[in-house]
Amino acid sequence: MKYLKIENNKGHYLSQLNEWTEIDKISKEDLMYLLNNAITDDFEMDEYLEESIGHKAHQIVYKSIQEKFSELLGNKNVFKDECDSLFKTAIEKYEVTEEE
Amino acid sequence: MKKIDLHIHTISTVSDYHFDFDLSKLKEYIEKLEIDCIAITNHNTFDFNQYNTIKDNLDIIVFPGIEIDLERGHLLVISDNDDLSEINDFSKKCKRVNNLIETKDDYITLDEFKDIFPNLDKYLVIPHYHKKPIIKPKVIEQIETLITAGEVSSYKKFKTCIKDSESLVPVIFSDSRYFSEMKNFSTQQTWVDLEEITLSGIKSCLTDKQKVFLTKEEGNEFFRATAEGLMLSTGLNVILGQRSTGKTVTLNKIHNTHENIKYIKQFSLLQDDAQKFEELLSRRHSSVSEDYLKEFKKVVDSVKDIDLKQNEVEIENYLNSLLKFASDNEKADAYSNTKLFSENHFGEKDLLGLKKLINATVALKENTEYKTIINRHLNAKSLESLELDLMKEYIEIEESNLKKDWVNTLITKVKDELRFRTSSSIPTDVDFYRTLIDNEKIKKFITIVNNIKSEKEIDKKEIRGFKIVASTKRFSNASHLKKVCSRQISLVPAFNKYHEPYSYLLALKKAEIEDTEIFKYFVDIEYKTLNKLGFPVSGGERSEFNLLHEINDALKHNMLLIDEPESSFDNIFLKNEVNELLRDISKSIPVIIVTHNSTVGASIKPNFIACTKREIVNGEIEYKTFSGFPADKQLKSVDGETIDNFEIMLNCLEAGQDEYNRRRNQAYEILKN
Numbered sequence: 001m002k003y004l005k006i007e008n009n010k011g012h013y014l015s016q017l018n019e020w021t022e023i024d025k026i027s028k029e030d031l032m033y034l035l036n037n038a039i040t041d042d043f044e045m046d047e048y049l050e051e052s053i054g055h056k057a058h059q060i061v062y063k064s065i066q067e068k069f070s071e072l073l074g075n076k077n078v079f080k081d082e083c084d085s086l087f088k089t090a091i092e093k094y095e096v097t098e099e100e
Numbered sequence: 101m102k103k104i105d106l107h108i109h110t111i112s113t114v115s116d117y118h119f120d121f122d123l124s125k126l127k128e129y130i131e132k133l134e135i136d137c138i139a140i141t142n143h144n145t146f147d148f149n150q151y152n153t154i155k156d157n158l159d160i161i162v163f164p165g166i167e168i169d170l171e172r173g174h175l176l177v178i179s180d181n182d183d184l185s186e187i188n189d190f191s192k193k194c195k196r197v198n199n200l201i202e203t204k205d206d207y208i209t210l211d212e213f214k215d216i217f218p219n220l221d222k223y224l225v226i227p228h229y230h231k232k233p234i235i236k237p238k239v240i241e242q243i244e245t246l247i248t249a250g251e252v253s254s255y256k257k258f259k260t261c262i263k264d265s266e267s268l269v270p271v272i273f274s275d276s277r278y279f280s281e282m283k284n285f286s287t288q289q290t291w292v293d294l295e296e297i298t299l300s301g302i303k304s305c306l307t308d309k310q311k312v313f314l315t316k317e318e319g320n321e322f323f324r325a326t327a328e329g330l331m332l333s334t335g336l337n338v339i340l341g342q343r344s345t346g347k348t349v350t351l352n353k354i355h356n357t358h359e360n361i362k363y364i365k366q367f368s369l370l371q372d373d374a375q376k377f378e379e380l381l382s383r384r385h386s387s388v389s390e391d392y393l394k395e396f397k398k399v400v401d402s403v404k405d406i407d408l409k410q411n412e413v414e415i416e417n418y419l420n421s422l423l424k425f426a427s428d429n430e431k432a433d434a435y436s437n438t439k440l441f442s443e444n445h446f447g448e449k450d451l452l453g454l455k456k457l458i459n460a461t462v463a464l465k466e467n468t469e470y471k472t473i474i475n476r477h478l479n480a481k482s483l484e485s486l487e488l489d490l491m492k493e494y495i496e497i498e499e500s501n502l503k504k505d506w507v508n509t510l511i512t513k514v515k516d517e518l519r520f521r522t523s524s525s526i527p528t529d530v531d532f533y534r535t536l537i538d539n540e541k542i543k544k545f546i547t548i549v550n551n552i553k554s555e556k557e558i559d560k561k562e563i564r565g566f567k568i569v570a571s572t573k574r575f576s577n578a579s580h581l582k583k584v585c586s587r588q589i590s591l592v593p594a595f596n597k598y599h600e601p602y603s604y605l606l607a608l609k610k611a612e613i614e615d616t617e618i619f620k621y622f623v624d625i626e627y628k629t630l631n632k633l634g635f636p637v638s639g640g641e642r643s644e645f646n647l648l649h650e651i652n653d654a655l656k657h658n659m660l661l662i663d664e665p666e667s668s669f670d671n672i673f674l675k676n677e678v679n680e681l682l683r684d685i686s687k688s689i690p691v692i693i694v695t696h697n698s699t700v701g702a703s704i705k706p707n708f709i710a711c712t713k714r715e716i717v718n719g720e721i722e723y724k725t726f727s728g729f730p731a732d733k734q735l736k737s738v739d740g741e742t743i744d745n746f747e748i749m750l751n752c753l754e755a756g757q758d759e760y761n762r763r764r765n766q767a768y769e770i771l772k773n
Contacts, residue, residue, distance in 0.1 A: 012527065024423060028419055032415065071532075082452070087399050088624075091544065099399060
């Protein structure tokens with residue numbers, strides 16, 4: 001599913017209300033929403049190309065955010081492995097079984 | 101038969117506590133304990149002049165020796181005493197040892213030892229064997245002389261070595277320091293089957309377990325319990341005596357003469373207070389709690405510094421600075437217009453997972469125990485190339501990380517330079533990866549806390565019919581938390597958040613609970629002792645349980661002393677539980693029971709009995725001890741005096757023969773009929 005796209009010379013993001021919004025309107029909560037989906041969902045986005053965004057401010061914001069997400073997605077498997085091993089022994093040790 | 105003590109300290113070194121040597125005390129010790137031969141063995145030092153003074157002042161044979169710190173263990177090296185030039189040479193060697201030891205933690209290596217003592221055959225060499233700090237068997241093997249004897253620290257270990265065909269010949273010595281204020285002399289010496297004392301004679305005796313003994317005439321079934329000469333069995337002993345005849349005094353004396361003794365004093369086990377009893381149980385079984393919460397502690401350590409709010413603030417700062425920078429774009433100058441000004445840092449790739457994978461591959465490749473199974477599925481060659489490929493990948497990522505790190509440093513530097521020259525604000529950076537990992541950690545932490553709070557039984561132990569059950573229990577209020585908090589602070593605000601694990605964690609930190617203690621505040625571990633019927637124990641049963649626990653615990657010690665167990669227990673319990681247990685334990689360590697209860701004294705079937713008596717001689721109180729086998733008609737004192745055993749038994753255990761007969765014939769018979 002696509003979360004960041006370039007359209008009409010401007011950068012856009014998919015908000016929590018499932019609406020495409022211009023990138024310079026992005027809030028902290030929106031960013032958190034994207035962040036949580038980046039790992040759990042099939043996260044897609046348009047590559048940043050300077051010539052495809054005319055608006056200078058949009059260029060700066062889209063580029064920065066797209067780069068950060070792109071790097072995070074590059075580490076998706078590392079993240080998955082790290083999460084899987086996180087507190088594994090403790091989780092198994094204290095797991096509440098049906099009988100209890 | 102000769103009595104030897106080849107481990108004596110006369111100089112206070114860095115390895116000792118401070119003491120001022122008193123030759124007259126050493127003399128008194130030798131005379132009182134009737135010792136035939138000693139060796140002076142100070143830590144890593146030998147003082148020739150002092151040796152001469154000691155030797156000249158004693159009428160017995162004194163060997164020059166040294167106790168060396170070798171490879172973190174202790175080793176006695178004892179030289180012959182008849183050739184002055186030999187002692188001189190020994191003294192020079194000891195000086196070399198001394199030069200290598202400056203603090204109590206220093207030791208000499210095996211190589212250094214071999215260099216100083218190239219020819220050990222002329223000495224008697226005795227390692228600490230079953231005595232701390234031991235010389236490891238691996239080191240003993242490498243010492244180039246025949247070592248046949250090893251020093252032990254207790255009669256129990258002495259007897260074990262005698263029975264074990266693989267073990268060295270045991271020797272037991274006082275290892276004492278002699279100073280004017282010392283009150284009790286050690287009774288730990290070894291008897292050797294020798295007519296005349298020479299070093300070679302002792303060496304020869306120490307090759308044969310049939311030639312070393314704990315006593316002169318009674319072999320290894322007895323030991324000298326007090327310096328005054330009271331001999332007791334290495335098995336089960338009962339000390340009888342009427343009130344105020346010195347039973348407890350004798351027990352105290354034995355306690356002070358020997359080391360590592362379990363001494364259960366009179367009334368010490370009474371346990372009326374249920375809460376105190378639970379505290380005692382928690383202390384005793386603290387390893388159960390520690391073990392159960394060990395993994396949880398690691399989790400808490402890992403999450404205690406996570407600040408989710410701060411993470412959000414960082415994201416907000418990043419976004420605000422980015423948006424501001426973008427909107428200020430029109431005002432941008434030549435400095436802020438540079439690409440690097442708004443550039444993000446590269447994130448570095450974590451190598452932990454790959455490292456684990458490489459280690460796992462290496463473990464598969466190098467395992468010899470399951471080699472056949474592993475190779476049935478994965479041949480050695482493909483494991484080799486897998487390891488190689490993973491290593492290559494590791495090096496590549498590592499290289500790229502280093503490059504990224506280099507670029508990141510450069511970006512920071514350039515940004516810093518630009519910032520000073522422009523009016524535009526610089527966009528801050530944020531680590532999305534860490535933010536997500538932190539979120540994940542807290543999520544899992546919450547799951548773990550909720551699970552840990554579900555109440556369940558976590559451990560069950562059984563001690564002779566009693567069950568000790570450890571269960572987890574939710575904290576019920578702020579004062580319940582006081583159980584784990586030793587400080588006087590209010591925990592009410594923290595406890596209000598108990599149902600929300602992360603908020604609770606923050607509240608505990610706010611209440612200034614030490615980081616290393618936080619893990620204890622999530623769930624309580626409660627200990628309950630149940631009796632044979634499965635019900636919580638009563639006050640009397642608590643005391644019984646305590647006694648059984650203490651007696652069981654005695655096996656970790658060299659000897660067990662019990663003063664009047666009947667003072668806290670009823671006869672049925674003593675007969676059914678305690679007597680049997682004590683008999684069992686006396687097979688491993690000497691057990692000495694003071695009693696005037698017939699259930700203990702007469703039914704326990706001791707190996708040996710002693711009886712104390714108080715006499716007034718010339719206006720002075722004198723305590724005397726008589727001893728013998730239970731079936732002996734007479735008990736004997738050290739100076740040969742005798743008393744009637746039967747009379748003693750009836751006087752001490754039954755309030756005299758008349759009363760015994762009256763009770764048996766009148767009280768019990770009438771009831772029976």
